Amino acid sequence: xxxxxxxxxxxxxxxxxxxxxxxxxxxxxxxxxxxxxxxxxxxxxxxxxxxxxxxxxxxxxxxxxxxxxxxxxxxxxxxxxxxxxxxxxxxxxxxxxxxxxxxxxxxxxxxxxxxxxxxxxxxxxxxxxxxxxxxxxxxxxxxxxxxxxxxxxxxxxxxxxxxxxxxxxxxxxxxxxxxxxxxxxxxxxxxxxxxxxxxxxxxxxxxxxxxxxxxxxxxxxxxxxxxxxxxxxxxxxxxxxxxxxxxxxxxxxxxxxxxxxxxxxxxxxxxxxxxxxxxxxxxxxxxxxxxxxxxxxxxxxxxxxxxxxxxxxxxxxxxxxxxxxxxxxxxxxxxxxxxxxxxxxxxxxxxxxxxxxxxxxxxxxxxxxxxxxxxxxx
Amino acid sequence: xxxxxxxxxxxxxxxxxxxxxxxxxxxxxxxxxxxxxxxxxxxxxxxxxxxxxxxxxxxxxxxxxxxxxxxxxxxxxxxxxxxxxxxxxxxxxxxxxxxxxxxxxxxxxxxxxxxxxxxxxxxxxxxxxxxxxxxxxxxxxxxxxxxxxxxxxxxxxxxxxxxxxxxxxxxxxxxxxxxxxxxxxxxxxxxxxxxxxxxxxxxxxxxxxxxxxxxxxxxxxxxxxxxxxxxxxxxxxxxxxxxxxxxxxxxxxxxxxxxxxxxxxxxxxxxxxxxxxxxxxxxxxxxxxxxxxxxxxxxxxxxxxxxxxxxxxxxxxxxxxxxxxxxxxxxxxxxxxxxxxxxxxxxxxxxxxxxxxxxxxxxxxxxxxxxxxxxxxxxxxxxxxxxxxxxxxxxxxxxxxxxxxxxxxxxxxxxxxxxxxxxxxxxxxxxxxxxxxxxxxxxxxxxxxxxxxxxxxxxxxxxxxxxxxxxxxxxxxxxxxxxxxxxxxxxxxxxxxxxxxxxxxxxxxxxxxxxxxxxxxxxxxxxxxxxxxxxxxxxxxxxxxxxxxxxxxxxxxxxxxxxxxxxxxxxxxxxxxxxxxxxxxxxxxxxxxxxxxxxxxxxxxxxxxxxxxx
Numbered sequence: 001x002x003x004x005x006x007x008x009x010x011x012x013x014x015x016x017x018x019x020x021x022x023x024x025x026x027x028x029x030x031x032x033x034x035x036x037x038x039x040x041x042x043x044x045x046x047x048x049x050x051x052x053x054x055x056x057x058x059x060x061x062x063x064x065x066x067x068x069x070x071x072x073x074x075x076x077x078x079x080x081x082x083x084x085x086x087x088x089x090x091x092x093x094x095x096x097x098x099x100x101x102x103x104x105x106x107x108x109x110x111x112x113x114x115x116x117x118x119x120x121x122x123x124x125x126x127x128x129x130x131x132x133x134x135x136x137x138x139x140x141x142x143x144x145x146x147x148x149x150x151x152x153x154x155x156x157x158x159x160x161x162x163x164x165x166x167x168x169x170x171x172x173x174x175x176x177x178x179x180x181x182x183x184x185x186x187x188x189x190x191x192x193x194x195x196x197x198x199x200x201x202x203x204x205x206x207x208x209x210x211x212x213x214x215x216x217x218x219x220x221x222x223x224x225x226x227x228x229x230x231x232x233x234x235x236x237x238x239x240x241x242x243x244x245x246x247x248x249x250x251x252x253x254x255x256x257x258x259x260x261x262x263x264x265x266x267x268x269x270x271x272x273x274x275x276x277x278x279x280x281x282x283x284x285x286x287x288x289x290x291x292x293x294x295x296x297x298x299x300x301x302x303x304x305x306x307x308x309x310x311x312x313x314x315x316x317x318x319x320x321x322x323x324x325x326x327x328x329x330x331x332x333x334x335x336x337x338x339x340x341x342x343x344x345x346x347x348x349x350x351x352x353x354x355x356x357x358x359x360x361x362x363x364x365x366x367x368x369x370x371x372x373x374x375x376x377x378x
Numbered sequence: 379x380x381x382x383x384x385x386x387x388x389x390x391x392x393x394x395x396x397x398x399x400x401x402x403x404x405x406x407x408x409x410x411x412x413x414x415x416x417x418x419x420x421x422x423x424x425x426x427x428x429x430x431x432x433x434x435x436x437x438x439x440x441x442x443x444x445x446x447x448x449x450x451x452x453x454x455x456x457x458x459x460x461x462x463x464x465x466x467x468x469x470x471x472x473x474x475x476x477x478x479x480x481x482x483x484x485x486x487x488x489x490x491x492x493x494x495x496x497x498x499x500x501x502x503x504x505x506x507x508x509x510x511x512x513x514x515x516x517x518x519x520x521x522x523x524x525x526x527x528x529x530x531x532x533x534x535x536x537x538x539x540x541x542x543x544x545x546x547x548x549x550x551x552x553x554x555x556x557x558x559x560x561x562x563x564x565x566x567x568x569x570x571x572x573x574x575x576x577x578x579x580x581x582x583x584x585x586x587x588x589x590x591x592x593x594x595x596x597x598x599x600x601x602x603x604x605x606x607x608x609x610x611x612x613x614x615x616x617x618x619x620x621x622x623x624x625x626x627x628x629x630x631x632x633x634x635x636x637x638x639x640x641x642x643x644x645x646x647x648x649x650x651x652x653x654x655x656x657x658x659x660x661x662x663x664x665x666x667x668x669x670x671x672x673x674x675x676x677x678x679x680x681x682x683x684x685x686x687x688x689x690x691x692x693x694x695x696x697x698x699x700x701x702x703x704x705x706x707x708x709x710x711x712x713x714x715x716x717x718x719x720x721x722x723x724x725x726x727x728x729x730x731x732x733x734x735x736x737x738x739x740x741x742x743x744x745x746x747x748x749x750x751x752x753x754x755x756x757x758x759x760x761x762x763x764x765x766x767x768x769x770x771x772x773x774x775x776x777x778x779x780x781x782x783x784x785x786x787x788x789x790x791x792x793x794x795x796x797x798x799x800x801x802x803x804x805x806x807x808x809x810x811x812x813x814x815x816x817x818x819x820x821x822x823x824x825x826x827x828x829x830x831x832x833x834x835x836x837x838x839x840x841x842x843x844x845x846x847x848x849x850x851x852x853x854x855x856x857x858x859x860x861x862x863x864x865x866x867x868x869x870x871x872x873x874x875x876x877x878x879x880x881x882x883x884x885x886x887x888x889x890x891x892x893x894x895x896x897x898x899x900x901x902x903x904x905x906x907x908x909x910x911x912x913x914x915x916x917x918x919x920x921x922x923x924x925x926x927x928x929x930x931x932x933x934x935x936x937x938x939x940x941x942x943x944x945x946x947x948x949x950x951x952x953x954x955x956x957x958x959x960x961x962x963x964x965x966x967x968x969x970x971x972x973x974x975x976x977x978x979x980x981x982x983x984x985x986x987x988x989x990x991x992x
Binding site for chain 2: 016017019020023024026027030031033034037042045046050110113114117121123285286287288289291293316317318319326328330342343344346349352353355356359360363364367370371
């Protein structure tokens, strides 16, 4: 296929008409996503309208859902194709159109950046008390089943990710010392004292014999869910009973063949290969008011691999960027002795910076060139 | 350059602004301007007493002044009465109550006066407190109209009562005498305390007397609305103290705080109507301020001048007048009136600019720091943008657009002044405390808003002039079209850059470039819409009328992004629910929809042969 037929085939894809329809669709999605945030929360609404290929809809009680509109990801992808095709088909390669070339390539980059962060960004929280040393953040939207094996000198941690914890699933993995048969898994639940003995849960061992977990509707935002699971554990073919594990429960102890284990369902941990120690947290207010003036965390960054050992001050608008992770001052608690850092790993964080420069320069170039007739007439 | 008659309105406007700013009121020989400029610390900011007075009045009364029967009080005059002479101040009608249910609860009819005095409300204070307490258990967003009104009233009453108990307890007869008695009670009281600690016999009466003073001043320290006592030389904002704390500090060395003593004399002189003694105490206080915080002291003087001039309030009237002159010019005296309107608009822009830069200098911040200042800035940019277009086309359109948008945005700003603490120069929350991002992201995005509004406004002029005016020429139409197109390009550039800069700020401060937060989405919608207009024009779908209709719709989107998203009450950018604004916004949108409908329907009906009037 020679070049001109390729261009001809691309022509319908590159049409301005499609671009206009797609922009209008995107506007509709943005409006819907904004309004839906009142009920779904930001994260929920973004999932339904923006980070989806189709917007699905079904009656409230039904189990089926139909795609009723293209989702943000699909519209974004189509716009990306349209933009790319338009540049090669419609846009002549000349100085006069240079501004448009520049701004459209910037836009393409911006879309790519959003896809990258949509697919690859990992967010977690690192609550850290004054004096404490941490090397992981907690992903508030995912949990994991953790089993810690106490050893003589160090502990060994075994984990199972949330996606494998589905009811009916039996997990037998050489990397996990126990066999786990998942009986019930609740994304959100209420854990409380069993009101009467008759209402006891299915657990036969551990804390589950005292308390019961009942499924609940999902909280408005995923971070507020309390996950719980009933599972039967066994080792070497011998059942250890049915246990209740939950993010609302403390660590439970389990002894198997002389080995001692700590069992918990906990927020998924995202480890970093270095440590942060909180030396000081400051929360300043304007005199005579409660208006916060500044939050800052003074931390010691220690990295034995790269031989770093230094103080870092993390405060509003001044995050710490280190080895692919960025640490932001997010929140605080416990009478200003606890600082909560948000940890974000996003390999594409630089893309928007570049995209912005390209688009801005391109638009300025194009519009200034177009303003020439105004100047002549003046 | 020779003097032209068309300069007269502009010169008169500037003259009026200067007179208002510089005229120092001094009723019965009291130097109110001087007293109003005394610096105090309130809500974390050093401000003149005059601002304290105006902000409190705005919150309570919705206006910056008080009318008592036939007399209008200066804000500072009112505040001095509140601080020094509460029995008199209690009789001023400063509480605005509009809610019919609250009025009914107070046993008043809605057609009675809207303004009520503290004395009026005193018998019902307990009832108001009880109701407000009930209502405050409900989340602010879920309160009904009555609950919002009654909690609002209770907040106003608290503001007022704290003011009354700032310089002295409200039951004080004579503050200097009370302070002298306190100073006299310190040595014997302290001695009695020492003896009691040592387990020896002590003078219980002396101890009790000192104890009762301490109780009073602890209360005064807690209740104070602001801190009037200056820090020592070289001190920071934290070292300002309340009157109560200043008096309690006397326990350490037995000495009264000299400033507290000056204030006591000043207030007594005010109460007794002794202008001479007032001037003496005022001079001491001014001398102290000048010596200890020279830069803040000069700032407060300028702030008082700014307060009195009310440049943005004046701007409303002058912009409005300029717009009116252009309307009239299309009927008669076209050239001279348009010229005069043009100069008047420029003069008003000068006043507007003076006001905006004074605010920026006082605050030490870029132009936009809150919703109020965004309105001021949107108007300023739009008027500024009109200048090159008017010089290019000289048809009065851009001048008219500038004048209307200037007046409209300043009216919006005026409507926003009574919200929150009433002081529009508030301190910035920690996350916003970044001049770099305020200067870049906030400023550019606001310029984007401004240009989108201006494009919409120019479109209105085109729509109505082309439909209703006989002498709207082809050249007029083209000129307006080019101007609108140019402004949209400008708007796209700034709204895009502003939006992306916002993303970069978000990335810097909480690690997400784009969070789909409502305010971000609003900004994105403006960008998308402006891009859509330009693509539709290039594709040939939108020609003259199409471009104009789309530009009007751009105004709707911008208004929703500016105000509407705040009403959803979610996200990092929401500044609270504003129900009054909701109605204003809905009316604006309905009107704009009608304009769009008119623009689309008009060519269809006007093409029919118009029946001759009988």
